[in-house]
Amino acid sequence: MKTLSARQQCIIDFLGRFAQERSYPPTVRDIVSGCDISSTSVVDYNLDILEREGYIRRHPGISRGIELVSRVVASHIRQIPIIGQIAAGEPIPVPAPDAWDVTVSSEMLEVSEDLTRGREAVYALKVKGTSMIDALINDGDIVLMQNVNTVENGEMAAVWLKAEKEVTLKKVYRDRKRIRLQPANSQMKPIYAEPDNIEIQGRVIGVIRQLA
């Protein structure tokens, strides 16, 4: 990427502002008036350069067919339903099939696609209490979960301990016969469980914490 001329910088800025205010891209002639340029061909000329340098993407022959590539990301927003809470003493709520519906769930969380990585069946839970401290998760945090019944070795999961009637967030490892549940905080010791005492309730794919 070479350095941009003042005019090219102005065009990039204008593209961003325009798309922000209205919700569609500008025409070549919009840019003419927005950047005090006196000919559409000058805009065309500079847009070609900006595309060659990778700042924008053009769609030939299509009106308003200009994309700001750094903003492409903006369209990859995902809405996640917050379907309940997670606490040590109770199993996590199993998401009902219609809970995904945007209109049904009361609270929605908006995250970028690169946090969910395109996974299906993702939902969110609010953490109640400080029992997940050893997973580096505090009271009030929001946990992003994926609705699965099994996890790979080493993945963080919500595990229901049947005998203890307790849910815990741990990294799950299969050691020979037993299951090793390892806290995210490596300073803490793992606990071991019999395979038929645990139930994987979901995979933890992320944590979001809001302070003050």
Add this chain to the structure above:
Amino acid sequence: MKTLSARQQCIIDFLGRFAQERSYPPTVRDIVSGCDISSTSVVDYNLDILEREGYIRRHPGISRGIELVSRVVASHIRQIPIIGQIAAGEPIPVPAPDAWDVTVSSEMLEVSEDLTRGREAVYALKVKGTSMIDALINDGDIVLMQNVNTVENGEMAAVWLKAEKEVTLKKVYRDRKRIRLQPANSQMKPIYAEPDNIEIQGRVIGVIRQLA
């Protein structure tokens, strides 16, 4: 809002899909082919209804001038620059004024407005190492920071300990003469510091962790 006809529902869906895939709205004729309609006037007719019912907004005479109002979501998204990393042994990078620029920063993070709460001067840092464990922050986490020099009592801040040449994330309390730095993990003990040994480098407003 009345219930929509199948055709109107199809148009709404198409508007969403189209804007998602490309990053500009469709033309009337795009809708014609996208919804198997045989005349542009039918689209025009139904768009008018959709606008009257409040589902979309139209910009007369402007090509691709159709906004999906229910997807206002896009405007609740904020782009945060990831300007560097935070580790125990080095001061956190002070954001240069132009680091906010979308085109300048290499990596951007997208978060919903309710995470930043409309604050100014917000940036993000990637956590390097496990030295922030007592703040319940792990290696690889992303910390959302606000560029301020002072914080309220009890707020989490990035504190530079001059003598120790170390940055740490703690809740800051002013106790009589000394400053008490309290870990987020309430099981951990606070440390105390002299006022002229510390420098507030920013307020921590959130944490994002991505697993597996």
Add this chain to the structure above:
DNA sequence: TGTAGCAGCGAACAACTGTTCTATAGAAGA
């Protein structure tokens, strides 16, 4: 049976808009 309203169709117009062509001026280099 006649009327009114809704939904759709096809064609056409006029404005909008991307693109191209020619020309000009300055800077850099041979």
Add this chain to the structure above:
DNA sequence: TCTTCTATAGAACAGTTGTTCGCTGCTACA
């Protein structure tokens, strides 16, 4: 001085696109 490259300007063309108009078929209702 001549050439080349870059940046700009104005004009024109052709395809794109929003909008309108007349017409048809259907249903409901009196």
